[in-house]
Amino acid sequence: MPEAPPLLRLLAWLSPAFPVGSFSYSHGLESAVNDGLIGNRDELEDWLSGLLIAGSLWNDAVLSAHALRAAGKPAELARLAELAEALAGSAERHLETTSQGRAFLEAAHTWNGAGIDGLPDNCAYAVAFGAAAGNADIPADEAIAGLLQAAISNLVQAAIRLSVIGQSDAIRVVAKLENEIAATAHRAVQASLDDLGSATLLSEIAAMRHEVMHTRLFRS
Structure with missing residues (x-):
């Protein structure tokens, strides 16, 4: 039988059915809604656009792209995983990225040769995904676009x-x-690690405020 194209693996890994638990997290969105910062489609769109251009999703995209190129290089991947953890601006953001990363690594082991051995157990999701995508020979533009699309879709849900x-x-x-x-x-x-950085202060504050909400649907 012909070998399955990398696109099929990308679609499987980013499917809502893939068991990373992303449905449990709102990335601070729940707190922002509770505080009246997001109340309609336009405000949601602006919020998500900010995350893409100059927020946490931008950082995840850069980290994932570097992890994709570092696939098969344990020392470099370990440094990227450590950097990704350090960029988590709150306890819940840290929980969100490491718990999803751990779940992704466990599920992706189903594919022989996924190339993810050597990553830390609590590896940030963006780094874990990027490393696996690199070893699966998924083109960088497609892998990172897919990662961002999945993140946006999850937040819209x-x-x-x-x-x-x-x-x-x-x-x-x-x-x-x-x-x-x-x-x-x-x-x-095309970015370097020097291009990492976030300017979405309201999103970071919302993530921290979520930690002290008494009633909530999501874990972040």
Whole structure:
């Protein structure tokens, strides 16, 4: 039988059914909604756009792109994993990235030769995914765009569960951000680690405020 193309593996790893537990996390979105910062489609779209351009999703894209190129180099991957942990701005952000990374590594071992041995157990999700994508020969632009698309889709689903938008508006948000996702992925593939950084202060504050919410649906 012919060998399955890398695209199939990419789609499997980024499927909502892949057991990384992403549905449990809102990336601080729940706190932002609770504080009245996000209450409609336009505000959600602006929030997500900021994360892509100059926030946590940008950092994840850069880290993942570097991990993809460092696939098969344990020492370099370990340094990237340590850097990714350090960039988590709050306890819940740290939990979010390491728990998903750990779950991804466990599930991805199903594929022989996924090339993820040697990564720390609590490896950040972006680094774990990038390393696996590199060993699967998934093109960098496609891998990083897929990672960002999955993240945006997950946050849009969180917004639906928080009653910010309905399904129709959710589709509009995903469609509107499509070009921005592609552009961010392309930029991240060419970026150096010196390009890491976040300017989305409200998102970071929202993530920290979520830690002290008494009633909540999500873990972050």
